[in-house]
Amino acid sequence: MASPAFNRNNDRGATNKPQDNRKKYCRFKKNGIKYVDYKDPNFLLKFVNEQGRVLPRRLTGTSLKFQRKVTQAIAKARHLALMPYVADALK
Numbered sequence: 334m335a336s337p338a339f340n341r342n343n344d345r346g347a348t349n350k351p352q353d354n355r356k357k358y359c360r361f362k363k364n365g366i367k368y369v370d371y372k373d374p375n376f377l378l379k380f381v382n383e384q385g386r387v388l389p390r391r392l393t394g395t396s397l398k399f400q401r402k403v404t405q406a407i408a409k410a411r412h413l414a415l416m417p418y419v420a421d422a423l424k
Contacts, residue, residue, distance in 0.1 A: 357394030369399065371406035374415045381407065385420045 361369070370376070380388050380395070380403050387407055390400045410416040 359394060359396040359399060361399040362396060366399075369402040369406040371409040371413075372415065374410055377403070377407050377410055377416060381416070383420075385417055 360366075380393060382388055387404055390397065393400075395403060407416065411418050
């Protein structure tokens with residue numbers, strides 16, 4: 334058996350990125366928001382990246398229930414031309 338100093342599995346989680354240990358939270362539950370308004374594109378832009386793609390839950394911390402509502406609201410806003418489908422630079 335190899336000693337711990339030569340174990341390859343010790344460095345498996347090591348990355349050069351600084352870790353952000355803040356707890357993710359659902360901003361809708363925290364602020365008591367029950368309805369995601371599709372007519373507010375400035376709010377919906379927080380859930381979209383620079384290319385216009387919807388950010389996943391693991392990045393935003395949004396709960397599953399509200400992630401579905403956000404995705405629906407973004408789709409409605411895009412259909413009504415309040416938000417672009419694809420953009421060069423949204424932010």
